[in-house]
Amino acid sequence: MAVTLADVAARAGVSAATVSRVLNGNYPVAGTTRSRVLRAVEELEYVVNGPASSLAAATSDLIGVLVNDIADPFFGIIAGGVQSRIAPVDAPDGRGRKLAVVCTTGGSPEQELTYLTLLQRQRAAAVILTGGAVEDPAHQAALAAALRRIERAGARVVLCGRPPLTPPVAGDEGGTEGEAPEADTAVAPDGTEVPLPRAVDLPHPACLAFDNRGGARALTEHLISLGHREIGYLAGPAERTTTRHRLEGHRAALDAAGLTDGAGDRVVHGRFDRDSGYGGARELLRRFPGLTAIAAANDTVALGACAALREAGLRVPEDVSVTGFDDLPFAAEAAPALTTARLPLHEAGARAGLLALGVEEPPPGGVTVVGTELRVRASTAPPPSGPRPARAG
Amino acid sequence: MAVTLADVAARAGVSAATVSRVLNGNYPVAGTTRSRVLRAVEELEYVVNGPASSLAAATSDLIGVLVNDIADPFFGIIAGGVQSRIAPVDAPDGRGRKLAVVCTTGGSPEQELTYLTLLQRQRAAAVILTGGAVEDPAHQAALAAALRRIERAGARVVLCGRPPLTPPVAGDEGGTEGEAPEADTAVAPDGTEVPLPRAVDLPHPACLAFDNRGGARALTEHLISLGHREIGYLAGPAERTTTRHRLEGHRAALDAAGLTDGAGDRVVHGRFDRDSGYGGARELLRRFPGLTAIAAANDTVALGACAALREAGLRVPEDVSVTGFDDLPFAAEAAPALTTARLPLHEAGARAGLLALGVEEPPPGGVTVVGTELRVRASTAPPPSGPRPARAG
DNA sequence: CCCGGAGTAGAAAGCGCTTACTACGGTGTG
DNA sequence: CACACCGTAGTAAGCGCTTTCTACTCCGGG
Incomplete structure (x- = not known):
């Protein structure tokens, strides 16, 4: 039904092999032959049959x-x-x-x-x-x-x-790999x-590993440097590597500043979406009324958190600072523009x-x-009472 | 090299045809045979060769x-x-x-x-x-x-x-279609x-045509109903159907309200991205200082426009109202939340x-x-001097 | 007891392409 | 002048699957 290599070959007066070689350009074909074939291809509106080609060549595009x-x-x-x-x-x-x-x-x-x-x-x-x-x-x-x-x-x-x-856990491949x-x-x-x-x-x-730990750590360090001491964290789904790594970075920053609270983490887990940010922020506010900053698992979550804060009558960043992660295009356009960690x-x-x-x-x-690259924007500022010295030794 | 149908067939003690039939389930195969085949498939970790299958069946997934x-x-x-x-x-x-x-x-x-x-x-x-x-x-x-x-x-x-x-332009198909x-x-x-x-x-x-005309018209009508008379329009690329249709809707609303200005349209063309909105809004402000509203080709453009307005010291919506189009997720999160036409x-x-x-x-x-569905949010409001009656007859 | 028809499975002919391998002029060299 | 060799092009054997056609077995009804 459809036009095949053979049709083109017949029209050009050559063999199918030649047409194939012209089309794939991996074998020398005389100039005149080539142009004759190409004309036939044009005239018949021939389009290669990909599956057939993939089958024969054992590769695909x-x-x-x-x-x-x-x-x-x-x-x-x-x-x-x-x-x-x-x-x-x-x-x-x-x-x-x-x-x-x-x-x-x-x-x-x-x-x-x-x-x-x-x-x-x-x-x-x-x-x-x-x-x-x-x-x-x-x-x-x-x-x-x-x-x-x-x-x-x-x-x-x-x-x-x-x-x-x-x-x-077990080397189920027989351990033939030398390395x-x-x-x-x-x-x-x-x-x-x-x-x-x-x-x-x-x-x-071949693995491109995002430096989630480093980015999260930089963000929380930024908050700490602004004077924040009570920082909530809106984490992603607990079972994901991304969540764990970002959370680890956040905690590393807290630890380094001696801010690890005996009362446990100010962390709420959720998903990576806006609603989780909204709900999570409400929960954080309820459980930790003294919070002056919230670090979110990503920009989308941060946006949800901002919405919840606004609804609670709190201003960002005057009352509570918020950070995102990823630096998606909308982060810079949000109100306020999000401080975040840019992932290229x-x-x-x-x-x-x-x-x-x-x-x-x-x-x-x-x-x-x-x-990652820290992007400081308008969603973070010193806590309401101004920077105060850390009480913990 | 790879496991083939034949390998599975041999292992299951049946013919390749039978294996194919089990796998495709379009032909009756006895229960015992079927399970024997399926076991062989499991054991050999057989995965169908898609290209081969596509070639033979003349279809693909x-x-x-x-x-x-x-x-x-x-x-x-x-x-x-x-x-x-x-x-x-x-x-x-x-x-x-x-x-x-x-x-x-x-x-x-x-x-x-x-x-x-x-x-x-x-x-x-x-x-x-x-x-x-x-x-x-x-x-x-x-x-x-x-x-x-x-x-x-x-x-x-x-x-x-x-x-x-x-x-x-010409019926180059010979006009065999009856309709x-x-x-x-x-x-x-x-x-x-x-x-x-x-x-x-x-x-x-099979064509799903977005009602770009209707959506744009509804947005501009909304602006008019708020009392706006000088409305700028940030259009998309001139050569696109989407641009034309949205622009037509905008103009239809203006015409219906008798707002068609003898001085010509307050329209600037650009692309569908943020930078176009930013640059376009600046140009609109320069050329039409009396503008009280800007309708943008889409939400992204609207965001850019908002940024330009802010930069010019104008508040949205107090000084200038802005509308978008599409209602992408970020539209509701923007500051101010965008009035827009939702496209499902x-x-x-x-x-x-x-x-x-x-x-x-x-x-x-x-x-x-x-x-489309009109979504009225915070980016639109009556013009600064308050609603005034239309002067045009 | 024989025959027809389910029900099930196999044989084999492709599907349209790629790619060894082979063939065959024409040119350069010993 | 024969031989080798290069540059081209054709032959044909698959690639792994689907599907038609054929074949066999097993029943039940006449």
Whole structure:
């Protein structure tokens, strides 16, 4: 029914092999033959049959991108970064251009696994996993197994915005990998040396790990430097690595300032959305009436918190300071503009795209730490009573 | 190298045909055989070769989604809506799940055509085009031709958020289609009857047309009803249908109120981004110092305008009212919260997904008008001097 | 007891492409 | 002048799956 290679070949008076070679340009073809073939292609409006081509060549032009929610700008921006590299707009025609298969997992490990299988089935050339991981060891193990299977099938695997996989409890692969998983260290953007776990599970790991700890720590340190002593924290879902790392950074800042409260953390867990910020802030206010600042798990949560504060008759930042995380575009436009930690999401996505294409090689160990940058804006200020000396020794 | 159907068949002691039938479930297989096959599949970790399957069955599980920019929540939300239907999370395993190939076109017709070819090559089951179209007749014709080719290749075509294709100047298809392209009418959400052009170019059109005219008109009417008489308009790129339709709605409201100024429109064209809003608002202020309201092409532009106004020492809405369009999530969180026209983007995307799957049939004529809903928030108020009667007769 | 029809499974012919491998002029060299 | 070799192009064997057609077994009814 559709036009095939053979039709083009017949029209051009050559063999199918020649047409294929002209189209793929990986074999010398005489100029006159080439132009005759190209004319036939034009005239017949021939379009290659991708599946057939993928079957024969055992490759495909698809790159899977797993995201929690494509409607969330956090992931949209990463996906945009990926696309900018795997399908540059200036590429002539569509030659060599890869297609992004965007899979919305809702952050569920089961969905991740399902999509991973689906992508393997499509013989995707690469798979990019974004978003924090769920910490459940069983899930980690299942995920590692799925990724190993995918790599074995010839696809590249890139982790973007999530830490390397945690090592499996038992070496169920027979231990044929030679490399011992020593803990490396890396220098974080703020100059401190941080332990760098290696993506030990994957033969060919490529991992862009966001420095969530460092960013959160910088934000809370900023609050402390403004004079805040009672700082609430609106954490994300407890089971996510991102949540844990940001919370760790927050606590590290508190610890370093000697602000660890005997009464326990001023932390409320929720999700990464606005409503969680709203509800969480209300709960924080109720439980810790003396709060002068709230650090939120991300910008969206921070916005919800601001709304709750306003509703409670509190001004931001005059009465309560608020910080976000990520620096999504709306953070700068919010009222007040959010103090936050900028994550270069587009750049990270672009880098992930390059790693997925194999254009760029991951560093030894596979892990690159993507740093954050503190963005001080209008949502933070000294506490109402002005800076006061810390009472704790 | 990889596990194939034949391997599974051998292990289960059946023929490849039987394995295929078990996996596809479209042919009766005895229970015992089925479970033997499934066990072999499990044991060998067999994953179907998608390209091979697509080649043999002449179908694929891919659905193309063309967007201007996936990092823009406008498109992200539509894409999310699409995904919610083509890959519902509650679907068992991954059975019957389609994959979304998201293609970022930057709004360029050339990129659209390139991606359309790439998707046709992948033998995508359907293609969803989002975002307004460029009005250039040459592009429209080329696009129509490409879409017709895609339909002929067996894929469904869905237009989401753009008007039906304009008819080609010449009937280059030989006029074999029986249907005469009569102009239908439809009842818009506000009760008025609007002309409804048919997607005459496509044999099987499915088009979700956003009511940009109606939404823009409602916004400007709202401003007029508050007492505004000098209303600036920050339009999008002149060549886009979306821009034109929103501008038409704006002007219709002005006309109806007798506010059409002999001095010409208070309109500045730009893009659909924040910087355009910022720069455009500055220009509007310079050229029309008496403005008391600015209607923006969309929420993002409105935000930029708000920033420019603030910078100029003008308060929103006390000195100048501002309206957006789309009602993206951040619109409600902005300061002040934006008065805007809500477009049900997620729902539209979901609907597009259903149309793409063929689960839902388009109405006769193919065009469904997606209405907007006025959202009055804090960015609009009566003009500084208070409501005054219109002077014009 | 024989035959027809379910019900189930296998054989085999592709689907349209890629890619060894082979073939065949034409040129340069010993 | 024969030989080798390069530059091109054709032949044909798959790639792994779906699906039609055929075949076999087992029943129940005549």
